[in-house]
Amino acid sequence: MIRIEVGPADVAASRFAVSPSFELALLVRTLILSPPGSAIGRRFAAGLARLRGDPVLRTLAYLHGPTAGASFSVPPPAGMAQTIEADLAVIRSVPDAVVAGELDAIRALRRPSPDVAAVLDDPAFTDVLADGMARAWHALLAPDWARVRAVLERDVRFRAERLSEVGWSGALVGMHRDLAWTGEAITVARRAGSTESLGGRGLLLVPSVFLGQGLAIVTEAPWQPTIVYPGRGAGLVFEEAGTPTDPLAPLLGRTRAGLLLALAAPSSTTQLAALTGASVGATGDHLRVLLDAGLVARARLGRSVVYRRTPLGDALAGS
Structure with missing residues (x-):
């Protein structure tokens, strides 16, 4: 169990944000892993056709596995107005040593296919990755981003009101079955045990349309302690x-x-x-x-x- 200890100053210091790069990575991974003829595959068939044979698409899916992902490819969002252009600019500027360290950790968990390995080994890897993410964004997510943002903003409005009026118990209600409020800490069930004290830093809360029933907890720099959770009404986006x-x-x-x-x-x-x-x-x-x-x-x-x-x-x- 993960335990996130919350102090009196952490409600005021907490904030909400949207992450275009996180949404893109989740969507791409879902599309790559979905069986042929799946509903989401049919929904994005035109965009996938434009990206057919693009190894960066498979590379992005490789970077975000079920238990560990490359944080350099999903920069911490600054707020609700975050754009994919801002995310890609940050990705291009990540120091080589940071990228190499994260890639070594991911390679230790899962072996890349030859075409993905070729992308990872490119001397201009971060530029190649950012260029490929830009292509994927415009082919897949850009046409629906206004609707995605509308759903995420509605979720944030609801939870921000609950946080200010009721506190953590109100903000967390219905957020995810694994989350609970003890009165002094947020707990996350069914995960490796650890304790994180916010210490006045506040919590970053990031709703997602493409997370499904999942939940992501991020505590490593450069992110502040973060919970990425399924946004309310995510099904409205593609209906x-x-x-x-x-x-x-x-x-x-x-x-x-x-x-x-x-x-x-x-x-x-x-x-x-x-x-x-x-x-x-x-x-x-x-x-x-x-x-x-x-x-x-x-x-x-x-x-x-x-x-x-x-x-x-x-x-x-x-x-």
Whole structure:
């Protein structure tokens, strides 16, 4: 069991962030390991076709195994506005000695195939890796990144509110079955035993769409102590967001019914537009109709206006 000891200053020092490079690495590894004809393979078939034969794709999957990964290829994110361009710039600047040390540790765990070994041994490895990740990003993830970000932002909004209002017990509820709050520490079940004291550094919390049911704990520099966890509503990314049931669509109209279902988690107009693929203006118009009908309510949270379902909206949506 891992035990993360938390002090009074650690709530204020904790923060949330998104990691484009982490999401890309998880997606690529899933695609490489998925059986032919899998649902995720079909979903990304066009992008994979553009990358066919690219050894960097297999190299990125090799770098992120089930028990150990190359931290230099997934830099610590600075915040919610992290971009893949910022991640790739950091990867290109990692010292050779750091890369060599991590690669030696990974090679000791699993042997690379000949084409992957050729990439790893390239004198310009970090540039080759970053260039390949950029190709993979544009072929696979860039078209859906707005929807991915919308889901991750909704998760962060929910958990940040719970952390500030209730504390760690509120933020951790439903985050992952292996996580628990003891009153003075966060525990992670079914892992090798260790203890990490935050000591005022706070915890970095990173939601993920492609982690599945997994959980990643990072305590090694340059990362601050970090939990990467499955984001709430990750399944919305590759579904038609809020596809309405037959009885609801004729009553409200297909678009408004879809918005009502998507509001299972409080969201801004921009986030809902990203999830549904509609324009921000059209989304706002439909939200005003739902607001006037008493099906949704809105409130200002920081610089954003957030919509959430009312009890009547929940009843109509079948929640």
